[in-house]
Amino acid sequence: EQQEKWVPRAVNMEIIGTYAQTELGHGTFLRGLETTATYDPNTEEFVLNSPTLTAYKWWPGGLAHTANHCVVVAQLHSKGVNHGVHPFIVQIRDEDTHMPLPGVKVGEIGPKLSFSTANNGFLGFDNFRVPRDSMLMKNAQVLKDGTYVKSRLSKLTYGTMVFIRVMIVTDMAYYLSVGATIAIRYSAVRHQSKPKENEPEPQILDYVTQQHKLFIALASSHAFRVTGQWLWTTFVRVNKALTSGNADTLPELHAVACCLKAVTTRDAASMVEACRMSCGGHGYMTSSYLPILYGITTAACTYEGENTVLLLQTARSLVKAWQKGSKGKPLSPTEAYLMDKSPVPKWENTLDGIIAGFRRVSAGKVQDCVSKIDKLVKMGTSYEDAWNQTSVRLVAASEAHSRAVILATFRAEVSRAAAALSPPLARVLHQLVHLYTVYWALERVGDLLLYTSIAERDVQELQQQYEDLLQKIRPNTVGLVDAFDLRDEILNSTLGAYDGRVYERLMEEALKSPLNAEPVNQSFHKYLKPFMQGKL
Numbered sequence: 180e181q182q183e184k185w186v187p188r189a190v191n192m193e194i195i196g197t198y199a200q201t202e203l204g205h206g207t208f209l210r211g212l213e214t215t216a217t218y219d220p221n222t223e224e225f226v227l228n229s230p231t232l233t234a235y236k237w238w239p240g241g242l243a244h245t246a247n248h249c250v251v252v253a254q255l256h257s258k259g260v261n262h263g264v265h266p267f268i269v270q271i272r273d274e275d276t277h278m279p280l281p282g283v284k285v286g287e288i289g290p291k292l293s294f295s296t297a298n299n300g301f302l303g304f305d306n307f308r309v310p311r312d313s314m315l316m317k318n319a320q321v322l323k324d325g326t327y328v329k330s331r332l333s334k335l336t337y338g339t340m341v342f343i344r345v346m347i348v349t350d351m352a353y354y355l356s357v358g359a360t361i362a363i364r365y366s367a368v369r370h371q372s373k374p375k376e377n378e379p380e381p382q383i384l385d386y387v388t389q390q391h392k393l394f395i396a397l398a399s400s401h402a403f404r405v406t407g408q409w410l411w412t413t414f415v416r417v418n419k420a421l422t423s424g425n426a427d428t429l430p431e432l433h434a435v436a437c438c439l440k441a442v443t444t445r446d447a448a449s450m451v452e453a454c455r456m457s458c459g460g461h462g463y464m465t466s467s468y469l470p471i472l473y474g475i476t477t478a479a480c481t482y483e484g485e486n487t488v489l490l491l492q493t494a495r496s497l498v499k500a501w502q503k504g505s506k507g508k509p510l511s512p513t514e515a516y517l518m519d520k521s522p523v524p525k526w527e528n529t530l531d532g533i534i535a536g537f538r539r540v541s542a543g544k545v546q547d548c549v550s551k552i553d554k555l556v557k558m559g560t561s562y563e564d565a566w567n568q569t570s571v572r573l574v575a576a577s578e579a580h581s582r583a584v585i586l587a588t589f590r591a592e593v594s595r596a597a598a599a600l601s602p603p604l605a606r607v608l609h610q611l612v613h614l615y616t617v618y619w620a621l622e623r624v625g626d627l628l629l630y631t632s633i634a635e636r637d638v639q640e641l642q643q644q645y646e647d648l649l650q651k652i653r654p655n656t657v658g659l660v661d662a663f664d665l666r667d668e669i670l671n672s673t674l675g676a677y678d679g680r681v682y683e684r685l686m687e688e689a690l691k692s693p694l695n696a697e698p699v700n701q702s703f704h705k706y707l708k709p710f711m712q713g714k715l
């Protein structure tokens with residue numbers, strides 16, 4: 180009945196909430212969170228408290244001035260026992276006056292790199308009392324007398340984060356479509372330089388280096404949208420099983436959600452930055468929207484689980500899978516390839532050949548990590564220290580695993596969908612799959628040389644395949660970004676508007692600046708003139 184109490188009020192916006200988990204002192208290590216929720220059986224209430232400055236919640240979006248409730252993650256104490264972190268839904272502001280309630284300290288954390296509209300806040304409690312039913316009791320419960328009833332699966336506490344990580348993959352597909360649309364449309368409008376003296380300045384989109392910078396962002400948007408859809412379907416299936424009490428597939432979902440969130444956010448941030456830089460000085464204008472878009476995508480590398488920490492979570496799963504598979508036990512579908520002990524096949528410069536190659540790289544890296552950890556432990560190093568000393572390789576293994584998942588999913592889903600598409604559209608989408616696959620083979624050629632039978636001539640041929648694909652995709656590039664069908668109001672960009680009037684829009688935006696309100700700015704009279712007259 181907690182959902183009956185809270186959900187309708189949240190849906191009709193009586194409750195504006197945020198997720199208050201991170202504290203000044205802890206973001207990654209959840210078991211180290213310091214906010215306490217101590218049960219008082221005499222009043223059937225929890226007493227929320229921030230015992231130290233580092234216990235203050237810090238970062239939750241909307242917390243500073245928007246939210247009047249929040250989900251607070253706190254260490255649950257009852258009958259003198261700390262039962263670990265649990266979620267509580269807590270009203271923090273008066274619903275009429277919006278004033279902070281007594282015992283609640285809340286405010287803004289200050290300027291950030293971007294996300295300026297999110298009013299991220301801080302929150303401290305001074306022995307703030309909330310009724311027992313504030314504890315979200317879907318998984319664990321505290322009875323009226325303070326008896327703690329543990330969850331059938333402690334990891335369910337972390338479930339919210341899996342959900343958001345799954346959503347973030349699709350978010351990155353969207354952000355890349357915005358960046359690619361702005362940069363490719365601008366590159367079609369912008370003419371620059373004279374490689375051929377007797378011809379007009381060409382579109383910068385005709386420079387192959389410009390195509391190299393931008394087409395991967397376009398292809399990645401489709402790859403992440405397709406992968407995000409697959410991941411969402413997986414999430415729904417796992418969640419359904421969880422509802423019926425079966426948690427067997429949760430570890431695989433957690434592992435694949437971690438590495439996909441980490442890799443897609445890192446790629447999106449770096450590719451949006453490449454989109455910005457490919458637009459020269461105008462890409463550095465706020466009015467282009469590209470700097471803001473970079474700020475949004477790079478934040479995703481940190482929030483909802485810092486990327487390195489998440490890649491190490493996946494590595495933990497890959498190492499456990501290797502150890503399990505080595506004992507002949509079955510592995511989850513996404514990790515089953517780790518046990519492919521067949522001889523390394525002759526390299527093939529095909530999509531299937533490259534996908535198989537990335538699986539070889541991932542399996543080889545995982546095996547190397549396991550060997551290094553085992554060797555260190557045999558030499559007397561603790562497992563934790565052996566893990567830390569191997570962690571750079573563990574992150575790389577996770578990234579290779581994630582890339583293998585994206586490559587395979589992108590290829591399979593486009594091949595499956597192609598049958599229902601017109602031949603021209605199917606051809607263009609296959610070109611994007613091909614470009615994405617060959618791009619990453621070239622980006623990770625060192626790994627392929629280490630773990631597969633790829634030879635120098637294969638690499639040369641892949642480079643030529645890649646350059647041929649840039650040429651094939653070029654004629655459809657503007658059509659492909661137009662197909663994202665992003666309205667000018669959404670793009671919010673002087674460079675990406677559909678009408679291509681970039682110079683007029685840049686000037687229109689400049690003239691809106693208050694600094695252009697008068698021909699001589701007051702700074703002249705206050706500072707420049709006195710300085711020039713030696714009076715400052």
Ligand SMILES: CC/C=C\C/C=C\C/C=C\C/C=C\C/C=C\C/C=C/C(=O)SCCNC(=O)CCNC(=O)[C@H](O)C(C)(C)COP(=O)(O)OP(=O)(O)OC[C@H]1O[C@@H](n2cnc3c(N)ncnc32)[C@H](O)[C@@H]1OP(=O)(O)O
Pocket residue numbers: 198200201206207208209210240334337338340341343346347350429430433481482483484485488492495
């Ligand atoms: C409601 C929303 C509605 C709509 C949303 C729509 C769109 C949203 C899309 C995008 C959002 C856009 C903008 C939002 C902007 C900002 C929001 C940001 C919010 C936040 O940042 S919230 C805070 C996020 N914080 C974290 O992610 C913390 C990361 N840290 C951890 O997860 C844990 O500390 C960590 C790293 C896992 C370590 O914890 P611990 O030490 O306890 O674990 P172990 O490593 O020892 O592992 C124990 C065991 O548990 C398994 N496990 C760990 N985590 C999970 C999990 N999440 N699910 C399942 N299982 C998990 C782990 O595998 C181990 O298992 P094993 O022992 O190996 O069997």
Ligand SMILES: Cc1cc2nc3c(=O)[nH]c(=O)nc-3n(C[C@H](O)[C@H](O)[C@H](O)COP(=O)(O)OP(=O)(O)OC[C@H]3O[C@@H](n4cnc5c(N)ncnc54)[C@H](O)[C@@H]3O)c2cc1C
Pocket residue numbers: 197198199200201204205206207208237238239240294299478481482483484485486487488491
């Ligand atoms: C824009 C934005 C919005 C946010 N919104 C919210 C929100 O709404 N609600 C909320 O609760 N939080 C929110 N956060 C906070 C976010 O979840 C945390 O910043 C994130 O979990 C990282 O934790 P941290 O900042 O404490 O960094 P730390 O965990 O201190 O990480 C710092 C460095 O230490 C490294 N490190 C940490 N642990 C390990 C390890 N075990 N192994 C190896 N390296 C490690 C990390 O890789 C990283 O390089 C938001 C953050 C941002 C930037």
